Amino acid sequence: MTFGDFVRLSRAYVWVLIGCAILGALLMVAKTTRDPVLYSATSSGLVLVGDATSAAEDLGSSQVAEDKAELYAFLVSKTPVAEQVVEDLGMDVPPAAIAGRFSASVNTDVNALTVTAIGSTPEEARDLANAVVDAVVVVAQEIQTGETSSRGPALTRIVPLEEAQLPGAPFTPDYPRAAIKGALGGLVLAYAVLIARRLIDRRIRNVGHVEEATGSSVLGIIPKEEALGRTHRGVRGDLGRAAESFRQLRTNLRFVDVDNEPRRIVVTSALAGEGKSTVSANIARLVAHAGTPVLLIDADLRRPMIASTFEIDGAVGLTQALAGDVDVRDVIVESGMDNLSLLPAGRIPPNPSELLGSLRMKQFVDDLSADYLVILDAPPLLPVTDAGLLSAFCDGALLVQAAGKTQIEQSQQCRRILDQVGSRLLGVVLNKAPVKGASAIAYGGGYGGYGDYSSFQEEASREADSTASRGRRRKAAKADRGDRGDNPAKPARAEKSDKAGKP
Missing domain, CATH: 3.30.70.1130 (EIF_2_alpha)
Structure with missing residues (x-):
C-alpha cells in the first residue's frame, strides 16, 4: 500500500476512524476511573x-x-x-x-x-x-x-x-493521558482492520487492477448515476455525471484501431448486474448521435433488455430471424433516434448457444456490418458460452467490469476465455465507479467538473430524443389507423411481424 492509498483510505473512512478514536478514549478513561488516587x-x-x-x-x-x-x-x-x-x-x-x-x-x-x-x-x-x-x-x-x-x-x-513538599494534585488517575492513549489505540486498531481488509480484498477497484488482470487498457470509467439504474438506462439522454464519461468512451472506442475500425463489437461482462446492457445501449445511442449508422442487436437470448430499455415491441426479433421465419432486415426496428436501429431478441429460445454460434448468425452480422456499426449486447462470459461464440466471428469485445463488485480472478478468467476463442479484447469499461470517498479519487473523481457543459449537452439530447419519440408515436398511431382500415393502402408493420413470427 502506497502513501497515496493510505491517504485515500483515511479519507474514505474518516468517520470510522474518528469513531474508533473516540470509543478508544472513552474506554480508556472508564478503565482509568478504577485506578486508585495516588x-x-x-x-x-x-x-x-x-x-x-x-x-x-x-x-x-x-x-x-x-x-x-x-x-x-x-x-x-x-x-x-x-x-x-x-x-x-x-x-x-x-x-x-x-x-x-x-x-x-x-x-x-x-x-x-x-x-x-x-x-x-x-x-x-x-x-x-x-x-x-x-x-x-x-x-x-x-x-x-x-x-x-x-x-x-x-x-x-x-x-x-x-525536602519533599505537599503535592498539589494526584498523578493518577491521569484522565487526559488515558484519553490520548485510548484514542491512539483505537486509531491503530481501526487502521489495522481497514488495511488488512483492503489487502485481502480481491475486487476490481481501480484502473491498475483492471490492466493487471486483463492486460488491456481501460477505455472508459463510468460513474455511479441514478439514471443508469432506471428502466430506460439513461437512453433518454438523462445521463447526468456519466454523460461526459460515455462521450470519452465513444471517442476512445473510435480510435482503438484507426486503420481497421471495428464494425462488429460484442459488449459483455463477467457476470450479470455489471451494466453491460446499459453501456451497450448508451454507447450505441451516442455513436449514432455522432452520425454513424448503428444497429444495436439484443444478443442476450436469456435475459433480453433492449426492448424494455428503448420501449419497443420485442416479441419478434433475432430468434425468429435465426429460425428462418422472417428476414432479419424485416425485424429491425427504428429507435426514433437518428441513425440508431434496434434488433430485439424476440422469443426466448430453448437453445440460445446453438443459435448464436450458428453460421446463420455469422452471416447476419457480416451482412449487417456492411450498412451499420453493429453492437451486440451479449450475455455474461462466465455463466454461459454465448458471448465467447459471438466474439469469435466479430471484430472484438468490449468488457464491462463493475468497480467494487467484479473479482480480479473473474476478470482474468474473462480474458482467458476470449483468448481461447481467438477474440480480440478491444478494451475494458470500468462501470459504477464511486463518485464519493477515497475510491472516487482513485477513479479520477471530479465528474462534476464539466457540470454546466454536460447539462447543456444532455438537455439538447433529451429534447432531440423527445422529438424523435413523438414522431415515432405519430407513426405508430398512423399504423394503428391502418390496422383499423382508416388507411388500407398502407398495411401495418406490426401485423406483418406477428404473422411472420408464427411457426
Whole structure:
C-alpha cells in the first residue's frame, strides 16, 4: 500500500476512524476511573564522604561518593529501607507493602540522589520521601559495618537539598493521558482492520487492477448515476455525471484501431448486474448521435433488455430471424433516434448457444456490418458460452467490469476465455465507479467538473430524443389507423411481424 492509498483510505473512512478514536478514549478513561488516587513527592540531597583537606583527598572522596550514591539508589526500593521508614514514621503497615512505592535516580556529575515516594495522601507521600533519604543511609551503614548502630560519625552522609513538599494534585488517575492513549489505540486498531481488509480484498477497484488482470487498457470509467439504474438506462439522454464519461468512451472506442475500425463489437461482462446492457445501449445511442449508422442487436437470448430499455415491441426479433421465419432486415426496428436501429431478441429460445454460434448468425452480422456499426449486447462470459461464440466471428469485445463488485480472478478468467476463442479484447469499461470517498479519487473523481457543459449537452439530447419519440408515436398511431382500415393502402408493420413470427 502506497502513501497515496493510505491517504485515500483515511479519507474514505474518516468517520470510522474518528469513531474508533473516540470509543478508544472513552474506554480508556472508564478503565482509568478504577485506578486508585495516588500522590507523588520528591526529595533530593548530595552524597558526601568525610572531610577532604587536599585536592587528592577531594578527588578520592568524590569517587567514593559516586559509588555510595549508586549503592543508595539501589537500596531505596528494598525491604530493609522500608522497614526503617516504617519504624521512623511509626506506620502500622507491612514494610513489603510500601517498598515498591520508592524509586531513586543519581546525578553522577554532582553525586546527587533524588528519591520519589508515592502515597495515598499528599502528607503520606511527603513524609515517605523525606524519611527514605535518612533511612537509606542507616541501612547502608548497617550493611557495610554489620552493626545495627554506629559508634562514631558516619563516613558518608546525605546533605538535603530539597525536602519533599505537599503535592498539589494526584498523578493518577491521569484522565487526559488515558484519553490520548485510548484514542491512539483505537486509531491503530481501526487502521489495522481497514488495511488488512483492503489487502485481502480481491475486487476490481481501480484502473491498475483492471490492466493487471486483463492486460488491456481501460477505455472508459463510468460513474455511479441514478439514471443508469432506471428502466430506460439513461437512453433518454438523462445521463447526468456519466454523460461526459460515455462521450470519452465513444471517442476512445473510435480510435482503438484507426486503420481497421471495428464494425462488429460484442459488449459483455463477467457476470450479470455489471451494466453491460446499459453501456451497450448508451454507447450505441451516442455513436449514432455522432452520425454513424448503428444497429444495436439484443444478443442476450436469456435475459433480453433492449426492448424494455428503448420501449419497443420485442416479441419478434433475432430468434425468429435465426429460425428462418422472417428476414432479419424485416425485424429491425427504428429507435426514433437518428441513425440508431434496434434488433430485439424476440422469443426466448430453448437453445440460445446453438443459435448464436450458428453460421446463420455469422452471416447476419457480416451482412449487417456492411450498412451499420453493429453492437451486440451479449450475455455474461462466465455463466454461459454465448458471448465467447459471438466474439469469435466479430471484430472484438468490449468488457464491462463493475468497480467494487467484479473479482480480479473473474476478470482474468474473462480474458482467458476470449483468448481461447481467438477474440480480440478491444478494451475494458470500468462501470459504477464511486463518485464519493477515497475510491472516487482513485477513479479520477471530479465528474462534476464539466457540470454546466454536460447539462447543456444532455438537455439538447433529451429534447432531440423527445422529438424523435413523438414522431415515432405519430407513426405508430398512423399504423394503428391502418390496422383499423382508416388507411388500407398502407398495411401495418406490426401485423406483418406477428404473422411472420408464427411457426
